[in-house]
Amino acid sequence: xxxxxxxxxxxxxxxxxxxxxxxxxxxxxxxxxxxxxxxxxxxxxxxxxxxxxxxxxxxxxxxxxxxxxxxxxxxxxxxxxxxxxxxxxxxxxxxxxxxxxxxxxxxxxxxxxxxxxxxxxxxxxxxxxxxxxxxxxxxxxxxxxxxxxxxxxxxxxxxxxxxxxxxxxxxxxxxxxxxxxxxxxxxxxxxxxxxxxxxxxxxxxxxxxxxxxxxxxxxxxxxxxxxxxxxxxxxxxxxxxxxxxxxxxxxxxxxxxxxxxxxxxxxxxxxxxxxxxxxxxxxxxxxxxxxxxxxxxxxxxxxxxxxxxxxxxxxxxxxxxxxxxxxxxxxxxxxxxxxxxxxxxxxxxxxxxxxxxxxxxxxxxxxxxxxxxxxxxxxxxxxxxxxxxxxxxxxxxxxxxxxxxxxxxxxxxxxxxxxxxxxxxxxxxxxxxxxxxxxxxxxxxxxxxxxxxx
Numbered sequence: 001x002x003x004x005x006x007x008x009x010x011x012x013x014x015x016x017x018x019x020x021x022x023x024x025x026x027x028x029x030x031x032x033x034x035x036x037x038x039x040x041x042x043x044x045x046x047x048x049x050x051x052x053x054x055x056x057x058x059x060x061x062x063x064x065x066x067x068x069x070x071x072x073x074x075x076x077x078x079x080x081x082x083x084x085x086x087x088x089x090x091x092x093x094x095x096x097x098x099x100x101x102x103x104x105x106x107x108x109x110x111x112x113x114x115x116x117x118x119x120x121x122x123x124x125x126x127x128x129x130x131x132x133x134x135x136x137x138x139x140x141x142x143x144x145x146x147x148x149x150x151x152x153x154x155x156x157x158x159x160x161x162x163x164x165x166x167x168x169x170x171x172x173x174x175x176x177x178x179x180x181x182x183x184x185x186x187x188x189x190x191x192x193x194x195x196x197x198x199x200x201x202x203x204x205x206x207x208x209x210x211x212x213x214x215x216x217x218x219x220x221x222x223x224x225x226x227x228x229x230x231x232x233x234x235x236x237x238x239x240x241x242x243x244x245x246x247x248x249x250x251x252x253x254x255x256x257x258x259x260x261x262x263x264x265x266x267x268x269x270x271x272x273x274x275x276x277x278x279x280x281x282x283x284x285x286x287x288x289x290x291x292x293x294x295x296x297x298x299x300x301x302x303x304x305x306x307x308x309x310x311x312x313x314x315x316x317x318x319x320x321x322x323x324x325x326x327x328x329x330x331x332x333x334x335x336x337x338x339x340x341x342x343x344x345x346x347x348x349x350x351x352x353x354x355x356x357x358x359x360x361x362x363x364x365x366x367x368x369x370x371x372x373x374x375x376x377x378x379x380x381x382x383x384x385x386x387x388x389x390x391x392x393x394x395x396x397x398x399x400x401x402x403x404x405x406x407x408x409x410x411x412x413x414x415x416x417x418x419x420x421x422x423x424x425x426x427x428x429x430x431x432x433x434x435x436x437x438x439x440x441x442x443x444x445x446x447x448x449x450x451x452x453x454x
Contacts, residue, residue, distance in 0.1 A: 049087030057089025068430040122227030170172035187313035195308030201281035215241040299420040312406040324425035
């Protein structure tokens, strides 16, 4: 009995030692920058700010929901106290936040030179270490070149526009007997069906499409959440969802390879036609890329689905929401740039100046945009659309390769929507968590237009 008690006591001591060691490590990570005064380089010298609570820092304040057409209390308070560039501690990492357009532009243009893309470690747990979003250096260049090639090929194919239009019409046809729709769900359905067809060649009717969509919804809820990997938390569920999506994509890739081998063995006219139909999706082209590993190809597919799904559907929702409150703009439909600015769709990007820097809220700065808190699409008749103070799709080597495809999707859907329906917003408001989401999914009252009014 004495030996057992001694052994139990030994393991208790070991366990306590491990816990204390981990806590000391986390605390040291939190306060280490304070001891070093965040370095002495030109980016960090004399920066003001606060590191908040031990371990959590100011993450909870940063994640506090707020109306998306405002910077939120975290940025408003910190910018007023510390200036447009300040230091803080977010997601377990010392961080510099920049709301200065000149610095943001400088950072974006010097990716891979003076600055390096860097997300907090927990984000890697969801996105994966070979994701194009977190990759740096030559790996990022390889992945980005593949993305640009695929986008260029897609834009040149009439099948892409046909798929967008066909999907938009299918979604809108399903509204004919409905007095109300939850638009965010409809927009996600539209963008997901478009991107899953372009990337994987899947149709909405296939069971695997529904499976991927369900996992993607779980994935998105945990992508920017408190990074606690405990069963049941949004973060833990997102990590598992990504793993399931990855397994599904691997199975699709393997099936595609096997089918290609079968077609090569007996390539009759029917099989040749099937191959021509599949050659229009990303995956068929991706399988022929020799300079990407298997994991990189799987991750590339996930990145493509992510990029073509969430932000595009959110842009659609923002356009519809703002148009509902601007009948004149509805008549003119010069709204996409303004929806990107006022909706503040992309909340922050993350760079490491061999220190951490976040930048956001420039689109809502009244010193840069007249009447910044108002939806005013006519500003783009005189305001430059590509400039340092308007970067909705990022910039430099990190600019979104699919931005033009997103605008085409929104334009096609919007055209058919206003031609066929009268809509009324049920006064739902977009909130930032910090990702943007409508509280009730943007409930729309819809009424089909008569043919003579279309």
